[in-house]
Amino acid sequence: MKKWSGRFKKKLSKSFIKYTMSITVDKRLALIDIICNIAHCNMLGKIGILNKKEKHKIVGILKRIFKKIKNKEIKWRKELEDIHLNIEKQVIKKNKKLGLKLRTARSRNDLSTTELRIWVKNKIRKIFRKLKALVEIIIKLSSKSKKIIMPSLTHFQIAQPIILSHYWLCYKNMFYRDIVRFKNSYKLADYMSLGSGAVSGTSFKIDRIYLSKKLRFRKISSNSIDGVSDRDYVIDFCFSCSMCMLHISRLCEEIVIFSSKLIDFISIDERYCSGSSMMPQKKNPDIFEVMRSKAGIVISGLISIIVIMKGLPLSYNKDYQEDKQICFNTADNLVKSVEILSKVIEKIKFKKNKLKRASEKDFSAATDLAEYLTKKGIPYMKSHKIVSRIVSKFIKKGNFREINKRDLKKVTSNKYVIQFIRNYNTYNIINKKTSIGGTSIRQIKKEIKRSKKELKKLTI
Known part of the structure; x- marks a missing residue:
């Protein structure tokens, strides 16, 4: 079978068909393919290549195929290589004369990337909503x-x-940046390539502005070579997904560590843990470990698409066929991870007493003592040395409160040191961190209020 033209005399090798076909992957673009073909046919009707009757007939056929696809009534044929040829064959089957006109003024090159752009934009909108819900x-x-x-x-x-609260706001910032990144990725995908033809445009007087409005693109590619060969938007989308999964993975890593009985800061809801087939006592944080591994899969997708693109000459190359599988897998892993993370973090219980005791260990107030001495007129470098000497001498104590006054005086006679150690408490120390971005309750309240306002304003 010769799918493209009369150029080939020999029948295609079965191994060639099997190795190069992409229908098992790009069938996910089936409905988008129909939408693009309908817009294209309406445009051909507008410029007079299809008459009114032809246009209505072919659009009607495409709409019926659309319904069949939604109802899963169409069996895709692998020998037809991809979704574009499969749908074209379906139209020809219904009306050969009209079906043969479907390719007029377009190529699979510009159609394929236009469809993937639409898919990426749709997926970004979905990710955008889910990330906003996670940040909330x-x-x-x-x-x-x-x-x-x-x-x-x-x-x-x-x-x-x-x-x-300050800890959570740190992750809020990470995921907020992810939302902004996806907003930017959306802009890069929002260029319509349809009308670029195979590489040099077309001699037909097509109306690309009409097409862009029908397909809801804000911009049109301005160079036909770039139109069919640009995959920057795919790389940028995969990068945004990778950064988001990186942030998810960091949070998961900390939850895994904090839930270990060696540290025991938190308790994870049993519905999201597993036991051991051998050790009866085990409660494993599997969901967070799986999410952590998914980050590696997503990041490897980014590396893959970069490596595929790095040495390609202009313009279109069959290598581009692999961009879809990478895009689909990357997005699927991210969406599932964001969904499950949103569910499980709400159920985590923090062990207040253990957290507070840990926060006072290992002379955690040392910096605050040094700053206190500096406020009393001692240069910070000197204050740092005084406090370092105290910590070094009483390292086994782990806390300033455990040092008695008599022993302390053997190391320093500074009255401000004694004053600080006698009077400080952890909550007051925290609330002195009033610089913008600090951990004081005052700053946290401001940041929460600001974050809510910022999130509401953020739209695509």
Whole structure:
């Protein structure tokens, strides 16, 4: 069978068909293919290539095929290679004369990328909604956590005490940036390629502005070579998905660590954990481990599409066929991960007492003591040395409160040190962090309020 033209005399090799066909993947674009073909036929009718009767007939056929696809009544033929030839064959089957006119003034090259652009845009809208819902949940968790003290960590060592709300707002910022990234990815996908032809445009006086309005594109590709060969929007979409999965993975990693009995800061809802086939006592945070691994799969998709594109000459190459599978897998993994994460984080219980005790270990108030001394007129470098000497001497104590006054005086006679140690409490230390972005309750309340307003304004 010769699918393209009379150029070939020999029958196609079965192994060639099997290896190069993409219908098992791009059948997901079937409904979009119909929509693009309907818009194209309406345009051909508008410019007089199809008469009114022909246009109505072919559009009617396409609409009936659309219904059949929705009802799963069409069996896709692998020997027809891809979704475009399969649907074209369906039209020819209904009306050969009209079906043969379907390709006029277009190529599979410009049709394929236009359909993928529409798919990416639709998927971004879905991801956009789900990420906004996730951020709303995180903001709610932050609002409920203003009285819970926890340790912050640097180098995975206890650093300074913070409020749990502040921790959640950090992840709010990450996912908010993801939403902004997807908004930008949407703009890059929002260029219509249809009308670029195979590579150089077409001599038919087509109306691309009409097409772009029908297919809801805000912009039209301005160069036919770029129109069929540009996959920057795919790479950018995969990058946005990868960054989002990276953020999900970081949160999952911390939840896995925090739920370990070695640390025991949190408890995960049993509905999202598994046991062990051998060890009766086990409660494993499987859902977070799976999400963590999905991040690797999504990021590998980004690397794959970059490697595919890195050495391709202009313009269209069959290599582009692989972009769809990467796009579909990447988006599927991300959407499922965002959905499940939104459910499970609401059910996590934080162990307040353990978090507070941990936040006071390992001289977590040391920086605050150094800052206190600086406010009393001692240069910070000198304050740092004084506090370092105290910590070094009493390292086994782990907390300033455990040091008695007599032993302290052997290391320093500074009255402000003694004053600080006698009077400080963790909650007051936290609430002194009033700089913009700090962990004080005052700043947290402001940030929650600002975040809600910002999120409402964010639209595609």
